[in-house]
Amino acid sequence: MGASNIASAFAYWRQKLTPQHFIALVHMALVAKDSDQPPRYWGTWQDIAKAMGHEPGREDEKAWESARKLEERAIRALVRTGVIVSTKAASKEKGIRAEYALALEPDRTWRCVRLEKGAEDGIVRGVWEPSLREQMVPTQGNKSFPVKGTDGSSSGNKSTGPRSSQEPDQEQSQDNITSQSDLTSARAREEAERQRQMAELEQRMGRAS
Secondary structure, three states, rough: OOHHHHHHHHHHHHHHHOOOHHHHOOOOOHHOOOOOOOEOOOOOOOHHHHHOOOOOOOOOOHHHHHHHHHHHHHHHHHHHHEEEEOOOOOOOOEEEEEOOEEOOOOOOEEEEEEEEEOOOOEEEEEEEEEEEOOOOOOOOOOOOOOOOOOOOOEOOOOOOOOOOOOOHHHHHHHHHHHHHHHHHHHHHHHHHHHHHHHHHHHHHHHOOO
């Protein structure tokens, strides 16, 4: 199950979501497999609503409608924040269920490039490819640092004004070195925070058992 996924959720996303929406994310992270790349969730909306504390009686249609709206609001918030990515291909008529990739890492997200039907179970699933975020997700107390693009450029490291033709290239090189050093330090701090969250989670699970 998703112990490592939950640790990443706590390390990177707890401060960016409301408590209710974070509970929805934790449920999705728990159900998704740590070993999957990306971790994927395709449970029902009822499961998410129940995780958020909304479990109306079987005959209470109005209460279920309210729970459905709360679940949809949570999903929209998670998509908008960038922590989950949808295949955008769910279809009840075609038997294609909703599927979400969990983009839990601070510098990487996912995009669905196509759909494939499983040879054994016949379930239609997304085929995903990783891509870099335009802006790295900060942890609590850390500022965000630009993530280098695939072409080597750095988003978010924009010049504050025109450069003089007399300025030496050495200054630009020094800026690049500083940016890379800051990015490496930020990733090291985030990995340490993730390990701390994992250890805390394991302790809680141990006490619960």
